[in-house]
Amino acid sequence: MSMRVLCPHCGPRSIEEWVHGEIPVVPDTITDPDGRDIDRGYMHTNPQGAVREAWFHAFGCRRWVTVWRDTRTDEWIEPPV
């Protein structure tokens, strides 16, 4: 298997060229401001399924792309409705 990220500028490129960027999600159930800071700093939703994330094409055009991925299969997916 080969894993590629689709770059709008360069086309599909090997994952070795990319840097991964998490988009942190703090659940609405955490309402305390300090609690939200701790959660944002340390905790992770770590979902099993669809996740929205950013990739930086470090060894390429050096632009960011935002994509959705299924963490169970590592397939790129359409944004869930």
Place this chain on the structure above:
Amino acid sequence: MNEHPEAEITLRWSEPEASYDVIIVGGGGHGLSIAYHLATRHDITSVLVVEAGYIGGGNSGRNTTVIRANYGIPEAVRFYQHSLERYRRLEEETGRAMMHDRKGLLWMAHSEAGVRRERARAAVNQAFGAETTYLEPDEIAAACPEIDLACGGGFPEVMGASFHQGATARHDRVVWALAEGAMRRGVHVAPRTAVVGLVHDGRRIVGVETSAGRIAAGIVVSAVGGNVTMLADMAGVRLPIKTHPLQAFVTNRYQHRFDPIVASGDLGFYVSQTARGQMLLGAEIDRQPSYSRGSTHDLLASLSHRAITVLPFMRDLRVLRQWTGSCDMSPDYSPIMGDTGVDGFLITTGWGTWGFKAIPAGGEFMAQRIATGVVPELMAPFSLDRFERDRTLADRGSSGTH
């Protein structure tokens, strides 16, 4: 090497009963080590280990079996040094061969920053009881003549290395010996039994829902690897864990003995030789958090390239198998052990890429906490609440890749 000592180990599976004092979720090295220590050290035998697959079939069967203690902070050096010393006695204690092989570990630096890092690490290690020496390039050449110190001209040359106590052991043998030791004293192990929910009584966890029905428990312990976030969600515990894949592969047999485990933090790989003579290579974790256990050709190509640059003899070897494990990474590259803030629910997680070496100590200390209610001194720094107290253990540099 070919005497097949596996035949000696006797494993007996159990149908779960209705209730236990302790239920451990996850029948890998850590889960079975907790059960083993509960039974052998504390005489607690009303224990059930539930495993969704087969024992040792998760990360215990996918790791690269390096045992070392060369961490960068005092808390971690003390903890892993204790574990390393327990490993040395584990064959004698259980009466089972584990192919424990002490071969040394050479950790290379390819930059000024790397040299400072390895010197600092050697100093911290020596101060807290892990034998370590710092080697200059000519000493590296004497210790491991196979290394190309110039890295073929394609990568920065090797400028120094720290040399540590390092060992490997046969992962299946460790898991089976601990399982057998626990079973002999009456611990039940139920493979192919998946936990699908936790039983709540107010704020307390009082049992598990499994594919074999509901089972009551005084204490539920999560020793899950990979799916720990989902189990913690069921208990209402939010974890600082991201699950990343880590890929490894083995080659066919190299005809000569290759002694030290060789690691390069700067190039992000490590190599050791298995008991069968195969060269075993591991990488850094994959960039993206993922539960997929798919292996990629991209990693195989890039890892081989880095390894061959340092150890040119490997270019004549062939890749036999490649596989992937799931690493539960904590933000400070240190484990998380003990209480969760939910009564009746304990956790041992965050074992990232360093779980195998901690199997004896992790199980011993968790069992102590379960049996006595007191958190052992060596385990205390690794509590889950260190994140909300902002007392994290910055150990990224030394966790490395294995």
